[in-house]
Amino acid sequence: MFTLQTAGLVAGLVLLLLGGAGVFRPEFARRALGAFPRNRRAALLLTLINVIWVAIMIYHAPLGRFEWVKPLLYVLAPATFLVVIVFMDELLAPRMLGGLLLLLASPVLDVARWHESDWRLVLTVLVYGWIVWAIIIVLSPYRFRHIVSWAMGGVRRLPIFGALLALGALLIVLAVTVY
Numbered sequence: 053m054f055t056l057q058t059a060g061l062v063a064g065l066v067l068l069l070l071g072g073a074g075v076f077r078p079e080f081a082r083r084a085l086g087a088f089p090r091n092r093r094a095a096l097l098l099t100l101i102n103v104i105w106v107a108i109m110i111y112h113a114p115l116g117r118f119e120w121v122k123p124l125l126y127v128l129a130p131a132t133f134l135v136v137i138v139f140m141d142e143l144l145a146p147r148m149l150g151g152l153l154l155l156l157a158s159p160v161l162d163v164a165r166w167h168e169s170d171w172r173l174v175l176t177v178l179v180y181g182w183i184v185w186a187i188i189i190v191l192s193p194y195r196f197r198h199i200v201s202w203a204m205g206g207v208r209r210l211p212i213f214g215a216l217l218a219l220g221a222l223l224i225v226l227a228v229t230v231y
Contacts, residue, residue, distance in 0.1 A: 056167045059160045060175055060227030067220030074204070074213025081213075082204040089143050089197050096137060098148030103133045105155050143193035150190035153182050171230045175223065 073081040088094060107129040111122055121128075137144070160179050164172045189196045203212050 054159050054163060055231070056160075056163045056172060056175065057227045057231040059163060060223045060231045063160075063175065063178065064220045064223030064227060067216050067223065069220075071213045071215070071217030071220055075217055078204065078213075082200075085200040085204065086197070088149075088200075089146050089193060091145050092141075095141070095144035095148060098145060098152055099133060099136055102148055102151045102155065103129050103136070105152075143196075146189045146193035146196035149196075150186035150188075150193075153186035154190070157183050157186075167231065169230050171226050174226060175231075178219070178223070 070081075073084070107125050111125055115121060140147070157179050161176065164176045164179070
């Protein structure tokens with residue numbers, strides 16, 4: 053079962069990894085994040101995850117008059133995957149990362165909505181921030197490279213990754229103690 057504790061731990065670990073890479077291995081982070089937008093393997097994996105997730109969501113959704121579409125998903129999902137990787141291959145990885153972030157936002161907000169602690173708002177605000185980031189990179193994926201190159205631009209911007217590291221640690225502490 054997906055809980056707020058699981059969401060906090062996963063988000064905290066991801067932020068710790070990103071922040072730690074930016075603080076302790078900035079050259080590696082610069083190369084990895086700079087190569088990500090054109091990384092074919094990452095694009096294929098993220099596209100596969102997104103297409104399967106959306107197909108499962110459609111399959112379990114009450115569609116009313118359009119229930120007849122559900123059996124077609126077995127053909128439409130693989131066809132969608134192929135069409136996307138063939139015709140939308142330019143900067144596909146950031147687009148699919150944005151799509152995955154948008155898909156992840158809903159279950160996290162659902163479990164945060166009913167949690168009794170006010171500390172749930174930390175994760176809720178983070179999720180709304182990642183929704184904005186996801187919309188930006190889905191609509192204009194070249195901005196991913198611009199923002200990454202700006203953030204990796206020098207020692208002065210190192211506190212950005214320190215803040216990610218601190219936020220990741222806070223989320224892990226909250227997940228273990230409060231959520």
